[in-house]
Amino acid sequence: MLNRALAAGLLVLAPLPAWSDLVVLQYHHISDQTPASTSTSPELFEAHLERIRTLGLEVEPLESATRAALGGELNDQEQVAITFDDAYASVWTTAAPLLEEYGYPYTIFVNTDAVGTRGYMTWEQLKQARQRDGVTVANHSHDHGHLARRPDESQQAWRQRARASLDQAQSILEERLGKTAPMFAYPYGEYDSALEAMMDKRGWLAFGQQSGAIGEMSDASRLPRFPMATAFGQLDGLDDKLRSRALPVDAAALPDGIVDDNPPTLTMTLPDNLRSEALNCFASGQGRMTLEPDRQQVTVRAPEPFSSRRFRYNCTYPAGEGRFYWFSQQWVDLSRPED
Known part of the structure; x- marks a missing residue:
């Protein structure tokens, strides 16, 4: 994805600050016997x-590291947080013994209805995990349903459905495990502005499945993580992800990703010290997109419509010292069938 020859030739106008941002890694299964799309081999x-x-990176608990990154408090500390969605067995x-050996903290996002069923952790295992230093358990909804409002769903019906899934899961987690961290991972990484408002009202940090680092201009209700299934987590691109920085654009000013027109148009404003011609943006399965710059404002649009429910625009920009700014916009086409 990264065009290093272009990156080398298109340097920024002024030296970029040396501070760092938080990189969050997202895993599901740690196995080579489970679906490839959501699995990372143990090796x-x-x-x-x-x-x-x-690389000498600091692995930190997700909540405190995220709040520090949003507050611009990391300075030159290169930090990573490790997360798992769904609490698979x-x-x-497999993962927990390795993480304990390395002494790395991690977070498990739990969809409570699945706990104890085939292929998932049990409540006793989650309780034991919580008792270990550095392990956090957080909300991933009750039923792992698609929580964005459906096209044929009334506002009242959607609100009742979404609240029930969020609050039932939180209640069960607290009943079974005690006080639970104020964090949430969107099932399938799907969200809309109304769901984000629910997160803000609850004071929860909410994480998606779009790639990128978390920085001071990130939005607490749509935080990025790097998916690390085997197809995306190969070692030849790992350093770029682990040492990436958040592209300094105001995430709160960007669209929530619900598709109105397919392919959708994304417009964002770069800070004055970044040159639009050094930005590289790619559309899922379609390759590099043509930029339409207007001074610091950049507009991108994929050349062809998408046939999938979810897809992304990924953008990178050289940040110096072999590092990259990284940004991903996830799109959701609600007219497409749910998984």
Whole structure:
């Protein structure tokens, strides 16, 4: 994805600050016996942990590190947080022993209705996990349903459905495990502005599945994570992700990603010290997009409509010292069938 020859030739106008942002890694299964789209092989997962250690990166608890990144408090500290969605059994049997060996904290986002069923952690395992230093359990909804409002759904019906899933899961987690961190991971990474408002009202940090680092201009209700399934987590691109920075655009001013026109148009404003011609943006499955710059404002649009429910625009910009600013806009076409 990164055009290094172009990056080398298009330097920024002024030196960029040396501060760092938070990189959050997202995993599901740690297994080579489960669906490839959501699985990371145990060998690759351990290689990730070893690479983090080799690079000298700090692995921190998700909540405190996220708040520090949003507050612009990391300075030159390069930090990583590790997360798992769905509380699959392999998180406990395979990932947890490795993480304990490395001494790395991590967060498990739990969809409570699945706990104890085949292929998932049990409540006893989650309780044992919570008792270990550095392990956090947080909300991933009750039923793992698609929580964005459906096209044929009334506002009242949607609100009742979404609130029930969020609050039932939170109630069960607190009843079973005690006080739970004020964090949420959107099922399938899907959200809309109304769902974001629910997160803000509850004071929850909310995480998607779009790639990128978390920085001072990120939005607490649509926080990025790097998906690390085997297809996306290969070692040849890992350093770029682990040492990436958040593209300094105001995330709160960007669209929530619900598609009105397909392909959608994305417009964002770069800060004065970044040159629009050094920005590279790619559309899922369609390659590099043509930029339409107007001074610091940049507009991108994929050349063809998408046939999938979810897709992304990913943008990178050289940040110096071999690092990249990284930004991803997830799009959701609600007219497409749910998974």
